Amino acid sequence: MDIRRIEASSVTSAVKKLYMDMNYFIGEDIMCALKTAAENESSETGRNVLAQLIENNNIAAEEEVPICQDTGMAVLFVEYGERVVIEGGSFEQAVQDGVRQAYIDGYLRKSVVDDPVFDRINTKDNTPAIIYTTIVPGDRINILAGCKGFGSENMSAIKMLTPSAGIEGVKQFILDAVRYAGPNPCPPIVVGVGIGGTFEKAAMLAKKATLRPINTKNTDERYAALEDELLCEINKMGFGPAGLGGDNTALGVNIEYFPTHIAGMPVAVNICCHAARHSQCCI
Amino acid sequence: MTKKITLPLTDDVIKDLKAGDSVLITGTMLTGRDAAHKRLYELIEKGEPLPVDIKGEVIYYVGPAPAKPGHAVGPAGPTSSYRMDKYAPALLDMGLKAMIGKGKRSKEVVDSMIKNGCVYFAAIGGAAALISRSIKKMETLAYEDLGTEAIYRFTVEDFPAIVAIDSMGNSILVEK
Numbered sequence: 006m007d008i009r010r011i012e013a014s015s016v017t018s019a020v021k022k023l024y025m026d027m028n029y030f031i032g033e034d035i036m037c038a039l040k041t042a043a044e045n046e047s048s049e050t051g052r053n054v055l056a057q058l059i060e061n062n063n064i065a066a067e068e069e070v071p072i073c074q075d076t077g078m079a080v081l082f083v084e085y086g087e088r089v090v091i092e093g094g095s096f097e098q099a100v101q102d103g104v105r106q107a108y109i110d111g112y113l114r115k116s117v118v119d120d121p122v123f124d125r126i127n128t129k130d131n132t133p134a135i136i137y138t139t140i141v142p143g144d145r146i147n148i149l150a151g152c153k154g155f156g157s158e159n160m161s162a163i164k165m166l167t168p169s170a171g172i173e174g175v176k177q178f179i180l181d182a183v184r185y186a187g188p189n190p191c192p193p194i195v196v197g198v199g200i201g202g203t204f205e206k207a208a209m210l211a212k213k214a215t216l217r218p219i220n221t222k223n224t225d226e227r228y229a230a231l232e233d234e235l236l237c238e239i240n241k242m243g244f245g246p247a248g249l250g251g252d253n254t255a256l257g258v259n260i261e262y263f264p265t266h267i268a269g270m271p272v273a274v275n276i277c278c279h280a281a282r283h284s285q286c287c288i
Numbered sequence: 289m290t291k292k293i294t295l296p297l298t299d300d301v302i303k304d305l306k307a308g309d310s311v312l313i314t315g316t317m318l319t320g321r322d323a324a325h326k327r328l329y330e331l332i333e334k335g336e337p338l339p340v341d342i343k344g345e346v347i348y349y350v351g352p353a354p355a356k357p358g359h360a361v362g363p364a365g366p367t368s369s370y371r372m373d374k375y376a377p378a379l380l381d382m383g384l385k386a387m388i389g390k391g392k393r394s395k396e397v398v399d400s401m402i403k404n405g406c407v408y409f410a411a412i413g414g415a416a417a418l419i420s421r422s423i424k425k426m427e428t429l430a431y432e433d434l435g436t437e438a439i440y441r442f443t444v445e446d447f448p449a450i451v452a453i454d455s456m457g458n459s460i461l462v463e464k
Contacts (some may be wrong), residue, residue: 035358050450051309053310055411057412057415057418057448058414058415061414061416061417061418061419062413062416062417064417064418064421065363065417068356068417069356070353070356070359070362070363070420071353071362071363071416071417071418072363072414072416072417073363073365073413073414073416074350074351074352074353074362074363074364074365074436075351075365075367075416076353086371111355112355112356112362113353113354114351114352114353114362114436115435115436116436125323127434127435127436153305154368156368156390156391156413159368180293184464187391187461187462187463187464188369188390188391188392188461188462188463189368189390189392191390191413191414192349227299242464243462243464244462244464247390247410247412247413247463248390248391248410248462249410249450249452249460249461249462250460250462250463255406268292272453278413278414280414281413284317
């Protein structure tokens with residue numbers, strides 16, 4: 006079985022590019038959804054807010070400056086082909102170097118503190134990034150990357166529902182989380198939902214769901230229908246753009262699911278602001 | 289209709305601002321967020337002087353991104369205000385006149401705003417690149433070691449905001 010050699014520096018430059026690009030250039034999925042929202046919004050304030058968000062995203066792309074000052078904490082889902090060998094350094098270090106270089110050279114905000122409780126001293130380069138790696142067959146490295154702002158991250162929630170809660174319990178928990186978040190997470194939001202697995206698996210699925218383009222659907226039509234139904238219910242809540250009232254509280258709901266235990270039905274809701282920044286590459 | 293207001297805010301101007309009014313703000317304001325508020329609050333608790341005079345000031349809850357060469361400031365949109373709720377009443381009691389941020393405020397903050405005749409403006413979260421065009425100058429005032437969380441003085445021209453909660457306690461924020 007042939008191995009494939011990849012220089013650590015190639016990984017670093019790929020990661021650096023991902024982070025600079027995602028912070029300057031909003032995805033087509035979000036830009037289209039904002040434009041559609043601006044067309045159907047009944048609140049005048051809401052329409053003004055949406056017009057300003059579209060203008061903001063255009064300015065960011067033109068000037069190559071971040072869309073939002075909160076350039077987030079870096080989270081990467083990596084599928085690492087088992088035939089890949091990294092040369093000239095370690096994979097972990099190569100990724101961290103890419104994030105470091107993007108945040109320093111790209112004029113992105115450094116928002117990470119070293120110790121969460123006692124010191125809270127800024128690491129000054131936005132590392133460490135959070136990296137979830139899965140070993141897969143093949144000789145490629147696939148990276149799905151996001152940068153997560155904490156205005157919306159703080160509004161996320163998880164609950165260990167039990168099977169008797171059923172689909173109604175799932176819906177209620179998700180809607181309660183969005184209702185509690187209200188105007189805080191920079192609506193119109195993207196709602197990432199993870200259902201199943203274990204406590205931490207559900208949260209990881211929810212994060213991964215926020216990184217899926219909002220113009221895609223879950224491939225299981227039952228979950229796809231649930232995504233549509235929840236989006237409709239959320240937009241009836243009336244928080245609207247910037248929480249100042251209106252029809253567009255969410256741009257999309259993405260659900261990911263996984264097998265779970267006979268006794269459980271974990272549900273995690275990871276809320277993302279309208280600046281839902283994500284990107285991917287294959288090395 | 290958009291009202292043009294200049295800083296510092298007078299009590300008459302504050303009384304005239306109603307929840308829902310769109311404003312364009314010109315003048316100078318302070319910045320501060322979580323870490324700076326914590327330090328200010330600890331000084332107030334100990335009865336020690338603050339490194340900046342907050343009387344009559346407006347504070348903008350923001351941690352700007354670094355400025356690119358040739359830019360006065362990097363993208364600088366509002367951060368969530370509720371995290372400053374624990375500290376805000378003490379600052380309002382000391383003469384702070386207005387806050388700019390995004391999202392909900394606690395009952396304690398709103399009560400203190402009514403008592404002290406203060407106003408809370410919402411800037412649009414995530415419109416950071418757009419907002420930064422109205423910020424003409426940025427100087428460091430205190431806590432430089434905090435980096436983005438330091439207290440800066442912003443000089444702004446036609447900074448766009450909306451009166452989210454007025455000095456009577458009326459709010460346009462949608463809450464359930």
